[in-house]
Amino acid sequence: MTLREEKQALRKEIAALKRGYSVQALQTYSQKALRHLEEDELFRKAGCVALYYALPGEVQTADFIEKWYKVKQILLPVVVGDDLSLQRYIGKDHLRKGAFDILEPETTPILPETSYPELFIVPGIAFDRQLNRLGRGKGYYDRLLSQPDTPAIGVAFSFQLRDRIPTEPHDRKMTRIITDSEIVG
Numbered sequence: 001m002t003l004r005e006e007k008q009a010l011r012k013e014i015a016a017l018k019r020g021y022s023v024q025a026l027q028t029y030s031q032k033a034l035r036h037l038e039e040d041e042l043f044r045k046a047g048c049v050a051l052y053y054a055l056p057g058e059v060q061t062a063d064f065i066e067k068w069y070k071v072k073q074i075l076l077p078v079v080v081g082d083d084l085s086l087q088r089y090i091g092k093d094h095l096r097k098g099a100f101d102i103l104e105p106e107t108t109p110i111l112p113e114t115s116y117p118e119l120f121i122v123p124g125i126a127f128d129r130q131l132n133r134l135g136r137g138k139g140y141y142d143r144l145l146s147q148p149d150t151p152a153i154g155v156a157f158s159f160q161l162r163d164r165i166p167t168e169p170h171d172r173k174m175t176r177i178i179t180d181s182e183i184v185g
Contacts, residue, residue, distance in 0.1 A: 003166050003168065006166040007134060007137065007165075007166050008137075010125070010126055010134060010162075010165060010166065011125050011126075011134070011136070011137070014125050014126055014159070014160055015057075017159050018057045018157075018159075021157075023056075026057070026060070026157065027060055028180075029059075029157050029158070029179075029180035030054075030059045030060040030061075030157075030180070032180035032181070033059050033155050033156070033157070033178055033179055033180045034059065034061070034064045034155070036178045036179075036180075036183055037064075037121065037153065037155060037178050040153065040176070040178065040183070042119050042151050042153060042175065042176065043119060043121075043153070045118075046072065046117070046118040046119035047072055047073060047118060048072065048073040048075065048116070048117050048118050048119075049068070049072050049073070049074055049075070049117055049118065049119045049120075049121060050075040050076075050077070050086055050117035050119070050120045050121065050144075051064070051065055051074055051075070051076060051089075051121045052076065052077060052121065052122065052123055053065070053076055053095070053102055053103040053104065054123065055100070055102060055123075058123040059123060059155045059156060059157065061121075062092075065089060066092065069089050069090070069091070073088060074088070074089040075087065075088055075089065075117055076088075076089050076104055076105055077104065077140070077144065078098060078104045078105060079098055079099035079100070079102070079104070079140070082138075082139075082140075082143075083140065083143055083144070084140045084141070084143070084144045086117065086144075087104070087105035088105065089105055090105070094106050116150075117150060118150065118151075119150065119151050119152075119153065120144075120145060120150060120151070120152040120153070121152075121153050121155060122141050122145070122152055122153070122154055122155070122174075123154075123155065123156070124141075124154050124156060124160070125160065126156075126160050126161075126162055126165050127154045127156050127160060127161050127162070127165070127174065127177045127184075128161070128162045128163060128164050128165040129161070129162075129163055129164075129184055130164065130173070131154075131173040131174045131175070131176070131177060131184065131185050132164075132165050132167045132171060132173060132174075133154050133165075133171065133172070133173075133174055134165045134166070134167075141172075142170055142171060142172055145172040146172070151175040151176075152172065152174050152175050153174060153175060153176045153177070153178055154174040154176070154177045154178070155177075155178050155179070156177065156178075156179050157179060157180060158179040158180050158181040158182065160179070161177060161179050161182070161184065
């Protein structure tokens with residue numbers, strides 16, 4: 001099996017596992033994972049945090065973003081061609097559906113240098129105990145996270161955490177992985 005086929009097989013396996021959980025169960029697991037994140041020192045210290053607005057089946061972040069955007073500067077990704085750009089979140093009334101039907105800020109995705117995030121919080125399809133991340137395969141987050149100096153925390157459900165996942169040299173390791181049941185890193 002090629003590396004690409006291994007990644008696709010793992011994506012299908014995780015998707016099948018997700019279908020075995022109710023929306024309510026995934027919401028409960030999301031809340032647990034995000035409570036762990038709130039207690040994390042990297043999150044507590046960061047004044048500017050890049051987050052994501054969740055797709056169905058990802059750790060749900062909408063309530064978390066609402067809770068924190070008045071305390072911390074929250075940046076959300078906006079799809080611009082083949083890349084992600086970051087835009088400040090200023091409230092749910094200023095969101096629109098963007099690429100892939102993901103909610104994103106409706107204003108121009110341009111940030112001054114002073115708004116570079118001190119921490120990235122990222123979703124993934126799967127993570128492993130060596131802090132690797134498997135995404136959806138488009139490379140958006142690999143390109144966004146190409147600056148290795150900024151810490152990145154992957155958030156996931158416990159069934160998305162594996163001992164090992166297939167990786168490539170350009171894959172960015174996470175600083176930490178937080179699930180509903182454990183923290184790695």
